[in-house]
Amino acid sequence: MEREAIVSEAAIQRRVAELADQICREYGLEKREDRLLLVGVLKGSFHFLSDLSRQLSFDVEVDFISVSSYAGEKKSSGIVQIRKDLDTNIEGRDVLIVEDIVDTGATLRHLRELLGTRKPRSLRVVSLLSKLQARGIPSDIEYIGFEIPDEFVVGYGLDYGERFRNLPYIAILREG
Ligand code: 5GP
Numbered sequence: 122m123e124r125e126a127i128v129s130e131a132a133i134q135r136r137v138a139e140l141a142d143q144i145c146r147e148y149g150l151e152k153r154e155d156r157l158l159l160v161g162v163l164k165g166s167f168h169f170l171s172d173l174s175r176q177l178s179f180d181v182e183v184d185f186i187s188v189s190s191y192a193g194e195k196k197s198s199g200i201v202q203i204r205k206d207l208d209t210n211i212e213g214r215d216v217l218i219v220e221d222i223v224d225t226g227a228t229l230r231h232l233r234e235l236l237g238t239r240k241p242r243s244l245r246v247v248s249l250l251s252k253l254q255a256r257g258i259p260s261d262i263e264y265i266g267f268e269i270p271d272e273f274v275v276g277y278g279l280d281y282g283e284r285f286r287n288l289p290y291i292a293i294l295r296e297g
Contacts, residue, residue: 124292127269133291140266155214158214162185165286167278169249217247224256246262247263272293277291
């Protein structure tokens with residue numbers, strides 16, 4: 122299998138700092154009763170959530186949800202299952218879903234619907250990567266790190282059969 126780096130470690134770190142600035146500006150203006158709750162979507166978002174949260178200049182809470190749509194495959198099954206639910210009651214809370222990558226958008230649509238029924242005060246999404254533009258799909262995601270080509274990528278949390286999550290950069294994975 123061949124790997125072609127498309128987003129370097131330095132580029133990721135720069136963009137994460139920019140996203141954190143934008144999030145701080147936009148949430149900082151609002152009057153909030155509670156801390157912002159970052160909801161990391163396991164497992165792929167663990168590096169992104171870790172880096173992003175440390176760039177935010179205000180106190181946040183962190184929780185995780187685990188969903189499966191690929192189950193070790195390179196293509197989405199289209200079926201989204203909750204494997205681990207949140208520990209936090211999000212009613213009345215400001216919630217920011219932290220996602221690694223958006224491909225068809227099905228996972229996020231499902232997550233927004235599910236978490237929306239729990240009546241958060243606000244619900245937004247930050248995704249490090251998106252293939253929506255490459256796929257010609259309109260985006261409703263509030264914060265996006267990088268639009269990438271419609272290719273299968275690994276690294277910085279993203280895996281192929283549990284491999285490559287610890288690469289510090291993003292690479293296209295090709296058979297061969
Ligand atoms: P969607 O529901 O938007 O089609 O897919 C979202 C999920 O599929 C992501 O959270 C991620 O787990 C997985 N996924 C989508 N594209 C890729 C990719 O290029 N590489 C890896 N490793 N996972 C991906």
